[in-house]
Amino acid sequence: MSDLTETSGDRVPAEGAPAASAREPSGQQEHRHGALSYAAEWARQLTRRRTQWIFGILVVLPVIFIAAFALDDGPSRGEQGTRFVDIATSGGPNFSVFVLLVSGELLLYIVAALLVGDPVPAEASWSSLRYLLTAPVRRARLLTSKLLVGLSALAVATILLPLWSLLLGGFVYGMSDYQIPGGGELDSATFWSRIAIAIGYVFVATLPIAGIAFLVGVRTDTPLAAVGAALMVYIVAGILDSIDALGDWRKALPGHYGREWLELLTTTDPDWTGMQRGLLWSLLYFTIFVVLGYRVFRRKDILS
């Protein structure tokens, strides 16, 4: 060890010098739990333009749909429809289900990949990740904060879209009972419970893509790679899902059960098996990717 200690006598015990007694190991554990609190992380994410844009688009989207439907001055489609789009304007409930359906697949996937996959690589690209880690925020704590805040934002987005559509659609088209495509109606109590479960399911169904984006983001430090890789996995899975030769193996593809929630809104007596399977698969994929993400990050050399 190179010896610089010969000069230790030069030390100037000046005013304001840190007291050695304050640095017991036990005392140092205390501030750990507060490091990068959820409130702090929420503040970091909410001030970002990206987050504001996402929520802005989600708010504007139903308005665009209403405008698009308003342009249709052909004969009323509201009566005998077997497709969601035909009866979308029959009332708030139908409109909100239509919006959830058309945005549930691609839009919410992108939102999920962005909200959950981007926060860690974004910090890396601003070079602020190393300062957070030396603040210090423990690595697992950092990921947990980012993950939970990302998921909360995703949940807010998933709930906001149909609820806002319901409100807007109810205002524009009236709050009539939900019409099942192909015939039948759901009374409002049933509809509310069904749409609540459906929203929950849509949220869970987007978890695997969030998990993939999270893992890739933690691994590559590139926000674009995180979102792109997650979408790529879903697109490839979707293509594989359309190949009949794969038979039952397709059930294991992420996204295979992505539309099972429609069961709740297309029949009076839903079959829960598909949703049960989809739920478990989604949670399984999400857990795998998140665990891998933590594992990668715990051992990673931070070079950004």
Next chain:
Amino acid sequence: MSRARHPRRALWAAAISALALLLSYAPLASAEPSPEDFAPVTSTPADETTVPDIEPVTERIPTVAEPDGTPVELDTDLYLPHNSDGPHPALILAHGFGGSKESLRTQAQEYAGSGYVVLAYTARGFGDSGGRIHLMDPGLEVADVSTLVDHLAERDDVVLDTAGDPRVGIAGGSYGGAAALMGSALDERIDATVALITWNDLAQSLFTQSATAAAAGPTPAALEPTDIPGVFKQLWGSRFFGTALAGGPVEGGDPLCGRFEAELCEGLTQAAETGEPTPELLERLRANSPAEVIGDRMPPTLLIQGMNDSLFGLDQSDANARLIAETGAPLAIRWTDGGHDGVSTTAADDEDASRAWMDTYLDPELPVEEAATRPLPVDAFTYALPLARRQATAPLERLDAYPGLRGADPSERVTLDFRRTNPELRLVTPPGGQPASMTSLPGLGGLSGLGSLPTYPLAALPGSSGAFDTVVTEERLVAVGSPRLRLSVTSSGEEQVLFASLWQVQGSTASQPRTLVSPVRLTGAPGEEQEVTVVLPPATYVMEEGSRWRVLLTTTDNAFAGPRDVRVDLVDLAAASLELPVAEGEPVVAAGADGPDTESLLVGGVLLALLLAVAAAAGYRRYQSSRAPWREDLADVPLVVDHLVKTYGDGHRAVDDVSWRAERGQVVGLLGPNGAGKTTTMRMMLGLISPDSGAVYVLGHRITPGAAVLGQVGALVEGPGFLPHLTGRQNLEAYWRATGRPSEEAGFAEVLDVAALGGALDRPVRTYSHGMKQRLGIAQAMLGKPDVLFLDEPTNGLDPPQIAAMRPILQAYAATGRTVVVSSHLLSEVEMTCSHVVVMHAGRVITAGRVDDLVASEDTTVIDVPEAPSKEALEALRRTPGVREVEVIDEGDVAKVTIVAHRPRAEVVRAALDADLDVLAVGSRRHLEEVFLGVIAGAQGADASAPGAGQSMIERLRQVRAR
């Protein structure tokens, strides 16, 4: 507002809806059922891997000659079990209309594999068999079955009950099903029968009459039609001809009839043209039916009939069942959702039932009489309920007895009232019978195959159709059999034909649960009102609570040859309600469907195991980290770097056994050329990179990723990092919030003074210059007054006044008993700022110590001369006793000669003067640059291969300065 006036708007609307459609439906394409699901086949799509590889022996067996005396041979295939020891029971397999023995191959191999001698044959008039098609003439096609039984009786590997009577069963579907039933009725030697989707009365099946004069019978699907001949099933008739003609004309035969027997052909052709059968034709068809031949004896019989069958409906198997029940033979009935229009979704179950039936009643271990008394191996009555949305197989229910047979309770009937508001219908038959309603597509799987397309408009043509709706059902009803209703009809014509179909109405949409239609033909004087009971298609119907049921009446149907004369019928309800046979069966638990969903169990299990493993690993790590190393002896040393080694993934050893320490109050400069390992060391000091071996201790705590003691460390590494959208002030606040420490500890005011950003503090960081970010970065590192401050190239981007301002700040900071570590390439800066220096090169520490000690020493004399001295002068100096080392650095206008000697400085200066040097100035202190270059040169001299080893000192100095 018209579309034409606003083409652009319409275009936008179209584009947006197209996008929405694309988004909502593109992924659904894969969910559409594939077309092969609806192929009009009835045999099981067997799993090929389980089919035994048994090759048949082809034999041509002579049989009854044609009526004109032409000899006939049957083309047969004999499949023998692999283990041919011991006599086996035998099985005759018969094919459907248009098929051949080849279509029975898989089924035959499976039966042979389980120990049957299987004889598959091609029926008379088909394939390579001789003769013509007589549509199951008892004296010809049915007699052929007896010929085959005779043939089997002669084989010594077949069990014989008595001489000439083999233990034999017969199975077949459709045309072959009739062969099985009629053969069993006429040949007493047959011991077990399985008949699928076949007829009871061929006349009724082709000329269908769904009007009855009889009250509802005891059985669920009974249809006792009136004597008026029914309506010709034109599409099915045409399909038969197509099939028969495909076989090619026989020599001397009518080229239009193919292999059909001429008389039958003529009768059918005429009926197709006129829509009216001749009495002779009806008589012949009726004779070629089980209805006419089943007498007082039948073997145990399993009847399987389908509900997706517009040719032979459930009423046919109901009639067969009633006849067989009278003989006292064991009898079981299955209603599947397959038939001539589509495959049964429970085909595997149906196949299992057939197998069980044969295994029970052909058991060679028992005498035949005893076998026939065994209990039924399958439920007496099993029926499929409608396929629920997205179900792969139809749910099955069972009853212990077929209602109304053998003393079982008759079918229970309930009534469902029609709405009072139903108006009297005025139905017009358009001239020529066109356009025709479309309620089914015979043989093509029915309209249900078209998915969710609205089919009601295709069936309910305006003017020629009308409907009666029931009231909304208040509870779920399961109808099993034929619903009935009573109509009164007043017509302008002498002959009235109506088609009735049953629809389910939910909301405003009508759907047809079974694509079947009941034709009714009445005769009566014009204007005369007559009442008639219509038997709707027998099937199972699930009437959901809250749905309405609709009976659609049309005057035309594309599948039938109805009258073409223009006509008006007034139709009204003659009874106020629809009569439904209901049943409450017990659900049959399908094989493999018992218990919870296996896929969910599997995935759930894996998920649970994964979560447990994760929890265990997390617990273990927590335990490990609670034993984090703590060096009490180093508790008061701000920084100890202890034998650090780091090799990167590419094999480059960036840091090689680096050790040094810093004490309180020191400002330590970390020096070294590019790639010396300074930054890697600094990152390890912050826990950003894990060392391969060695450790860094801050105040006795080992640095690990995110170690708590890093709270006492402030750092600026490789440039600052800020959230670009926040202002400088917000960034510092956001950073401090992330530490989770109270804001009063931060000392914002002091560090903001350090940053000296003024008004720029409240602008977003992305608008900052490099130097502003750098100052903010230093300020951030000093937040909370850390005990140890790491600054990597802090003067980067700062202008000289700012650099000068930074110097006292760092010194003052260290003066409070804290420690500052600075890495910099500005050697003069380090010299002026730092108290101590650590010089690294190629991953190693090559020198360390106080700056003063390094730059000044007793034995060193620095002499400034106007120009570089000559070689001779330097040689002379070197030869002077006591002089150890002479170095020259030429700086252009002045050259510095550094002399290291044992002798007093005055003597060294004298020696220089003696060597003819023009001494301008004499000093004792070298610059850090010189020390730095000296030690680097020394280290490189030790490593001759190092680049730059041969370069002049000046060149190297230039490189250092340029950095």
